[in-house]
Amino acid sequence: MKALVKYAAGPGNMEIRDVEEPVAAPGQVKIRIVEAGICGSDLHILHSDIAIPVRPPVTTGHEFSGVVESVGEGVTNFKPGDRVVSETAYHYCGKCDYCRDGFYNLCVERKTLGYWFNGIFTKYTVVPEDRVHKIADHVDFTSAAMTEPLACVCHAVYDQCKIVAGDFVLVVGCGAIGIMAAQVAKASGATVLLAGTNIDADRLKMVKEMGACDYTANVQVDDMKALVEGYTRGYGADVVLECSGSQSGTNMGLELIRKRGYFTQIGLAGRKIEFPIETICYKELHFSGSMGSRNHSWRKAIQLIENGLVNLKPLVTAKYPIDQWEEAFDAFQNKKGCKIFLLPIDD
Numbered sequence: 001m002k003a004l005v006k007y008a009a010g011p012g013n014m015e016i017r018d019v020e021e022p023v024a025a026p027g028q029v030k031i032r033i034v035e036a037g038i039c040g041s042d043l044h045i046l047h048s049d050i051a052i053p054v055r056p057p058v059t060t061g062h063e064f065s066g067v068v069e070s071v072g073e074g075v076t077n078f079k080p081g082d083r084v085v086s087e088t089a090y091h092y093c094g095k096c097d098y099c100r101d102g103f104y105n106l107c108v109e110r111k112t113l114g115y116w117f118n119g120i121f122t123k124y125t126v127v128p129e130d131r132v133h134k135i136a137d138h139v140d141f142t143s144a145a146m147t148e149p150l151a152c153v154c155h156a157v158y159d160q161c162k163i164v165a166g167d168f169v170l171v172v173g174c175g176a177i178g179i180m181a182a183q184v185a186k187a188s189g190a191t192v193l194l195a196g197t198n199i200d201a202d203r204l205k206m207v208k209e210m211g212a213c214d215y216t217a218n219v220q221v222d223d224m225k226a227l228v229e230g231y232t233r234g235y236g237a238d239v240v241l242e243c244s245g246s247q248s249g250t251n252m253g254l255e256l257i258r259k260r261g262y263f264t265q266i267g268l269a270g271r272k273i274e275f276p277i278e279t280i281c282y283k284e285l286h287f288s289g290s291m292g293s294r295n296h297s298w299r300k301a302i303q304l305i306e307n308g309l310v311n312l313k314p315l316v317t318a319k320y321p322i323d324q325w326e327e328a329f330d331a332f333q334n335k336k337g338c339k340i341f342l343l344p345i346d347d
Contacts, residue, residue: 001018005059006045014045027072027128031086031125032123034066036342037145038332064145067082078132082134084134085144085302088112089293090112090127090128102294103294122322150184156290164190170256174203180310184310198221237256241264242267261285263287316338318341328340
């Protein structure tokens, strides 16, 4: 079967290759890929500038929805034909303090689907049974394929910060993660301002039409300090969710957050950035990073999708067959559209 493979370490070294169709071993579920999304980390794998371990040659990709094709010996919770999604934490030790506390996303032995184990930019993948989640019949495969990034957002919002009804939340970054974060914050009862740049004009228009947030702003045009102070009686945002992964975005968030506010860094820069760490002290901020997701995050993400509390389908603006991956990656990197999918092709 055809697969998009990172075949060697170093920048580039990615191409379509013929790989063997996998077989479900005991305790594993074989899934036919239906829809698959490109993540920013897939670009980092292409450029070899990501800290998460990658083991070439490996089939890339980790955001997907699909249908169970077959199950290995001992699998009892799934059967062929089930509509499913899967967590990306393919392997973790299950014994360390982090795993035992439910934070296996931080396990030092964690190895990831599409990085270390063969992923989903292909026709079939296999994953351990306890990583798989069923999706309701009324949920479309396109929306379901974004459960993984939504789960990452749920971890950031529900585990790493605190949002209560009536809070003013500033979301910095208007990519798919930022738009998801705005919707999760709004579903928690917050008033949400989503900020982008000139290149995000179409995305900002889209989120207004979706009703994904209460306010939008262009940081290159609007006076952000005046806007946020106007909405918050001069105090600043109760919560900042930084989704751009940029130095300017982090610095702006630190400037606009209120004292004792919650700041969660979701976006990954892929490089060192500078920010005024004294601000964390002067404002007594609750400052946190966010890494991946865990089982609780997936359950919350699935609930949000099934109950219609988030609207994900409009985020997908283009779908390419995997043999057009270079065009798709280029469009994603240059912010042409919002969420871009790669679909399996016949052999």
